[in-house]
Amino acid sequence: MRYSILSVLGQALKGQKDWKPVWRDAEPKPAYDVIIVGGGGHGLATAYYLAKEHDIRNVAVVEKGWIGGGNVGRNTTIIRSNYLLPGNIPFYEKSMKLWEGLEQDINYNAMISQRGILNLYHSDGQRDAYVRRGNAMRLHGVDAELLDREGVRKMYPFLNFDNARFPIHGGLLHRRGGTVRHDAVAWGYARAADQRGVDIIQNCEVTGIRVENGRVLGVETERGFIGANKVGLAAAGNSSRVAAMAGLKLPIESQVLQAFVSEGLKPLIPGVITFGAGHFYISQSDKGGLVFGGDLDGYNSYAQRGNLPVVEDVCEGGMALMPAIGRLRVLRGWGGIMDMSMDGSPIIDKTPVDGLYLNCGWCYGGFKATPASGFCFAHTIARDEPHELNAAYRLDRFRTGRLIDEKGVGAQPNLH
């Protein structure tokens, strides 16, 4: 069914009783042209673009739980294109452009809201770094505006401008950044891929990857072997695990990142704000809850839950930035497992195994990348070579020294 104002009105008259499930609960076929391991945002987007851009429709997305149960449903929904380095800017800008047209493209309301993201600075050095970043963005055709203190005060008068240690001096404003309803991204891509013939197979863990003479033959799953000409791995926090099934060891550590949501409030924060003096960022969901987070817990984990010191640290950051939220109650907190790469940038590439492709290393920032990641991974799989937009995201860049380290902290993932 195509969604439109008429379909909504029609259903309203029928008491909303006639809506159909938006994707089939597919049983695995014996074999596919392409199998994508992982039904997160990236896996589903990849399947969609394989069908749409490359007319490869004999595709299955194999997911161990239910789609949207991984990081795509756990993130803080921020999208932005405010990167500094050459390999990153064109890729994330492509993603932003795809976001801007996504709802029409997949006929699904993902509540894409370009409400603007403001990165605050608190010192002259930080201002200079943001001037540089803003200029790099503008040279690539991305929007960026430097605000002074009064400019920030006009937007957000309730911030703590005169914090004794970290007074707010201004901010870098990226107006096209914003938020997207994350679940809708998983569901929208799933529906659009399903409509083009892709099988979405849930509750089917991949337990092995069959490789013979250096070539992939398919995947072993809880429901038996499924053959495939090509297999794409998009397992986010579980990337090391699934890659190990094909004998690959990755430049990845899995670490936990937490996020929190408060009880609902009337509209308070129209955009996204990041604190520059500690790690804290915040936005307000359309339901009214404040959605916020901060640092990684900082150690390896597959637990999908974090510990209290980070809760304290995040709340301290929030109090330093906007003391007005001090009486607010935290409703929920949760964690997701991040595939932290050694330079903080992702990998979308072929692997040494023929027919096996790898998409990982998204760290804590892969939600915004979902459309471009799917677009580029589909291209890499279909053409057996990277698209120019992911040409820098090679697996062998650690060997060749072509790292893309936005923060310049080296191979220490808990510092990225």
Added chain:
Amino acid sequence: MRIVCPFCGARDAQEFSYLGDASLQQRPDTPAGAPLDDAAHAAWHDYVYLRENPPGEHTEFWYHASGCRQWLKVTRHMRTHAISNVEAARPSSLRGAA
């Protein structure tokens, strides 16, 4: 999380800094100053960039920064965070404590 430091006893994990994968204790032994051949290059790549990242037990380095300032090797489960073993990273550093 609490880590039972062999020198200081049970302490809040906040007193420690995390380094990661403790299988990387030994650097590749390329002689100082010698040019890197392909094998040495590969060994250094693996040492600097690749990590054990199992969903089960993981041995990892923690540094007791706000305590005895010793490097520890901790065995911790990645799903439960339960710690099953803590020892000094360098056995020799135990001598002072004994």
